[in-house]
Amino acid sequence: MVPFQSIFEALPGLNLILKPDFTIVAVTETYLAATLTKREEILGRGIFDVFPDNPGDPTADGVSNLRKSLNTVLQTKVIQTMAVQKYDILRPDGTFEEKYWSPQNKPVLNENNEVLYIIHRVEDVTEYIKAKQDQENKDQLTENLLQKVREMEMEIFNSSQELKLMNEDLETKVQLGIKELYKSEQQFRRTLDNLLEGIQIIGFDWKYIYVNKSLTRHGKYSKEELLGHTMMEKYPGIEHTELFKVLGQCMDDKTSKHLENEFIYPDGSSAWFELSVQPVDEGIFVLSVDITERKMAEANLQKLNEELEQKVQGRTALLEENIRQLKESEEKFQKVFDSSVASIAITRVNDFTYYDVNPSFVIMTGFTKEEIIGKTAIELGLIIDIDRRSEVIKQIQETGRAVNFELTVKNRFGKVVEVMSSAETILLNGEKLAINITTDITERKRVERQLAALNKELEAFTYSVSHDLRAPLRAINGFSDMLISNYSAQIDANGQRFLNIVKTNATNMGQLIDDLLNFSRIGRLNVNLYSVDMNEVFEQAISELHQDKLLPVTITIEKLPLAKADNTLMKQVAINLVSNAIKYSSKNPKPQIEVGFLECENEMNTYYVKDNGVGFDMKYTEKLFGVFQRLHSVKDFEGTGVGLAIVQRIITRHGGKVWAEAMEEKGATFYFTLPIV
């Protein structure tokens, strides 16, 4: 069993291996074919014995040239490329065939730099040389044509050189193999056995002829289990695989194949192999390398690459999105900055010089942007109250912001502007900046002052109304009363009735003034929000109403949740709603009032006061809460028409709403909402 020999013999090039004494020890198939020889006839014989000069050609110098070249190789131990040689071949019938060769002799050295073998390698160039000779024989051949042939000759020579280079790698391997081979058969076997690559030789009958150790590992069978058995026995079903087809082709066509194959074992497991299949005399020679790990690594790498790709894509998309958003927000900010009505100034926090200002700021201060940038507000003379500014700056430096501080500034033209500012710090390129947004509140301040003055006037007005308007009413009322009690004898019954009408109207007008004052006061009062016990509010309201007169009515109060409200104002609401309910249910023989809780929605509690009184027509519900709006005549139900307006004003000031549901003669329910605690 000589696998390397088999490989060598299958090489495409025309090669001979010679011992230093020029006896032939190996030959490729192609060489045999080209020289019309048989291996068994030439192995062990001297090359010149096998290939003598053509005795019919007196000029034949092939042998002497070759010998000279081989001897040079032995001496120099360097590769020798010979010129194209005429070296006729002895036909089996004893005649010679004219042949031309392009030979090359390469030494194979051992560790001691001694020539072990010479690889004699040739290219058959007979056809080209013959063509050239033919042309030479014919005198009419033009110089041109001759030149062409010479060029062809050069080309052939060059291509043989190229071929040499191309096969060099393989040759090296072959040389090494041969070295091993001829050192010792045992050593060779051991070497093969110990090769990491799996080696198997399979006969034409598909029986294993040789396997090495690695192959038993690759094949998952011991040497004994494999040798002498067919592939199909050991791997049932293999005859249907692509691999089997390839191996068969190698056998049939004597071609070599190189492939990567995933091999499925009978137990279902699999492994990847790189296979090199060479036809040999006995069948096929298969070299296998386990590349499962590499494949897995490749697959992993592929997966990692894909993942990486995906990640990179994801990141890129994210980055692009970020950039887009950043750009958008930058654009937005720029737009806001440029078009804002508010003055925006960006200052450096360390020295409070201006870094950038917007057009509104430029207009407000009266300076140009160029004049402003790099200077401080003090340098520009904008600041009137320097202490106040220092206070604000300190706050910005300490807390990073200042909100809604008011300042008075003086612009370039001496105009005093009252402003409200907020500042927020940001980091830009490592520098701490403050964005100051300033609004001109001069006009607002003026209006505020005006409003305050108006409010004061209004207060004075209501005070005087309450005081001065009531005095004459008191007089009308009081003196009518004194007239009735002290002069009853002089005034007849009709006159007394008139006086009573005067009195009642004066009293009503007094009530009206009181209600109106109360109503206007609620608009001005501060609402103090606390947690209010609504049950307590209604109980207190009812007990106050009881104080005035005994209430001929059943009032039930269910458990009410707490509300966030002003306690005093809530009592007014309760008094108004309950007294309203009492008033309008007074004509029911069994008046009933129910105070309850409906629901809690959107953080608002809904309470209600329900009566079984006269109710009202829902089409007038809009008018219910207007000042002086009444749905019943004073004759039926007395009142000024301010109570529900007060209720609405109070509830609205708490952020709640009030509404009513009713049917005529079926009672009314008043609902109101208040924020939860």
Add this chain to the structure above:
Amino acid sequence: MNNAVEILLVEDNPYDAEMAISALKSKNLANNLLHVEDGAEAIDFIYGQGKFSTRNIEQQPRLILLDLKMPKVSGIEVLEQLKGDDTTKHIPIVVLTSSKEEKDIVESYKLGVNSYIVKPVDFNKFSESVVELGMYWILINQPPV
């Protein structure tokens, strides 16, 4: 009969004054009542100044009914003066006010007023309040000796 003034009514509105007097009279509380028409006169009376220079200021009224809104010297100023003076601060003062304007009431209490009456439009209620307070301060609440 003791002629010393028991009630000093300080009221610029003559009709309000008449009604108050009428109410007090009906309960026999107005026998020794003096009506002055503004704060300046009230001060003069208490300190025995101006047209009251001959008055014996050892005998101070047992109750002052004081209107707040008056010309010249307002009720608040009178309160401030009398309640800020150790010699006069013991005199009970009941404020008569036209409105419930809290400002007035709070101010009055800060200055040490003893009580107040909101003058209602309804005469009956007014007389009831005046009589009630008058009775309380004149008959029940004895001054510190």
